[in-house]
Amino acid sequence: MATIALLGLEKKSLREQALAALRTAITSGALEPGRHLVETELSEMLQISRGTLREALRQLQQEGLVSAGARGRLSVRHLDAKEIRDIYSVRAALESLAARTLCELPDRQHVIGSLRASIQAMESATQGTLEERVESDLDFHRTMCRLTGNETLLHSWESLEGSIRMSIMFAGLEKGVRNMSVDRHNDIVAAIETGDATLARDTIREHMDSAAAVLVA
Amino acid sequence: MATIALLGLEKKSLREQALAALRTAITSGALEPGRHLVETELSEMLQISRGTLREALRQLQQEGLVSAGARGRLSVRHLDAKEIRDIYSVRAALESLAARTLCELPDRQHVIGSLRASIQAMESATQGTLEERVESDLDFHRTMCRLTGNETLLHSWESLEGSIRMSIMFAGLEKGVRNMSVDRHNDIVAAIETGDATLARDTIREHMDSAAAVLVA
DNA sequence: CAGAGGTCGACTGTTTACAGTCGCCGTGTT
């Protein structure tokens, strides 16, 4: 196998570059689910030492992209239908909290603006590649979490992000993208704007349920 | 032979031992918040090499017990009142999902039994040390997440566990323990038993809100 | 031919060594 490029991240530590490269390799399918990850092999691909690689792998493991087998053997995690549904349940819970938090803000104009901008970016990406559309979709949801100002919430969501990407990849990008609807996002923002936390929660739950359903179909 | 089985169970990697030791050191206050963590210093304390230590630190970092400063300098995370409230918000969201999931199970008898057993253990610990009482309390909540069978949910909760422990420590064990009520837990189980997800959610939220309020007071 | 060793190879666990960087502090200059 050819080397995995570490482009665009020259400023950061090798560990972070490796982490990003591995994440991409896994969520893009270059490293297919179930694949056994051999440290010496990967460190050669990435042109880094094993020690540095191992640090990155620990992080990946915690994110759930990599799972441990006997004697520390690592492999790319394989997601089955139930796991995808589970991931989306947790995702829905986190994003519902995000929406509720935003609903309770006294002044939501700035928040609404940012969210609408994110939706706009998504509309612009309609003509782009599948990957770009997925990115813009995840951006919206990540933005929602970030705008709450709750770092713990954002961090929890981000540690789920890799699994979400894998879910989409697992089911095929087409399916994942087909489910992405600008309308749904507009509904969420509208609910937040009126401060209706219950409606926002229900909208998000429906969004997540149908997304999970499409992915496992 | 018993010895063979025991060998497999008690032998963990140095990394895991170090991880557990560091977690304990931080949540017990031996390593106070804000303290700068020097790798060579820690590796000497723990009698392990820096490489092994660094892997453990990455995991600790992801759990939020350790935060990174300039040039990779790590220090024990310091939680302020807002962060504690934020952590408990996310915790409430996750446990609400757990309760709702359990409410939707067709046959909940086994679950109810396990939860009541956990509460029983908590009552037994009433006479124990403060640490033991905190442990039994966390056990109940962790059990609730585990019983859902949603590994992602359990994992998300567990990655918050360290922060929860820090919150309790930050406010002083007495305060944390004073807030632990067997009644509250019984209320949660009762709600799950009747399948009333809304009631379970509200009970958990109140529980979490008041816990956070006590801790930051 | 079956099965008990026994060597080999492939990995992971762990340690040790080396390189780079930043702040500190003393020194010399003006």
Add this chain to the structure above:
DNA sequence: AACACGGCGACTGTAAACAGTCGACCTCTG
């Protein structure tokens, strides 16, 4: 006295080496 400079020490980033373990395959023996 203020300031620029340069050596020094303290850390982190990174690499390379060493050790232990388990499975595969091969061989010898009954």
